[in-house]
């Protein structure tokens with residue numbers, strides 16, 4: 140395994156930022172680590188990269204224990220922390236040279252030139268970091284993470300705060316560079332996971348709530364259906380709940396209801412029958428498309 144997390148818990152004071160988290164990531168996988176703000180994504184990544192210790196449990200990168208073998212772990216990890224902290228008064232090349240020094244990179248000059256080429260920084264390579272746009276700073280961050288040719292990339296919200304064009308560019312860059320590496324990338328955007336990753340791990344309030352290949356998550360999103368129905372007068376909700384296949388009913392207003400159902404049971408005819416049986420007319424019946432975003436919201440709300 141490239142990454143292996145066994146029953147890791149992290150407490151800040153009394154608060155559980157991570158509660159008994161288990162994660163396995165195989166070599167070559169690109170995994171999206173998805174969750175709302177405050178879910179524990181950065182905390183997990185800081186533990187994996189050896190920046191903070193866990194309270195209990197064990198974490199391994201390429202088989203090395205993050206607590207017992209931190210240097211071996213850091214050699215194998217490229218880390219782009221949240222908010223991409225950099226020495227902004229340094230020049231791009233100067234900064235990359237400094238980072239390469241920290242990792243004892245051999246043939247420093249050639250390697251830096253290679254990275255500049257790879258992330259598309261040719262035109263900005265002689266500029267001071269402070270003068271770069273956020274998108275280009277993120278490229279510098281990626282170059283920094285890749286310098287020592289690590290097996291594993293840990294990227295903490297690499298596209299947050301970028302404009303839409305920059306987001307696409309950075310996503311493509313991650314996809315390309317990720318071809319030969321294991322990537323764990325955090326985000327709070329479901330579409331991003333769909334665009335870049337093979338698999339998604341969803342975390343909410345410090346606990347893993349889903350761990351699935353993207354294709355399976357897509358299937359899950361098709362396994363339920365929402366119908367909005369409007370009656371001529373308020374129906375008996377309790378009776379309506381008895382209809383086979385109905386999972387949940389929420390009231391929009393006096394006569395309009397959202398009915399959540401299993402997708403494999405066709406509910407519309409049953410709602411029509413229900414209306415007839417109860418002397419009601421149906422004014423509107425509309426099926427809403429469920430998407431993968433809805434699955435995320437359901438799992439984390």
Ligand SMILES: Nc1ncnc2c1ncn2[C@@H]1O[C@H](COP(=O)(O)OP(=O)(O)O)[C@@H](O)[C@H]1O
Pocket residue numbers: 151155156174175176177178179180181182183
């Ligand atoms: N250094 C800290 N001290 C106390 N609480 C913290 C600290 N860092 C994070 N937390 C709390 O832990 C929880 C998880 O935070 P974090 O891992 O940053 O979430 P995410 O990256 O998913 O937004 C949050 O409730 C946050 O407020």
Ligand SMILES: [Mg+2]
Pocket residue numbers: 180181182221295
């Ligand atoms: Mg975070």
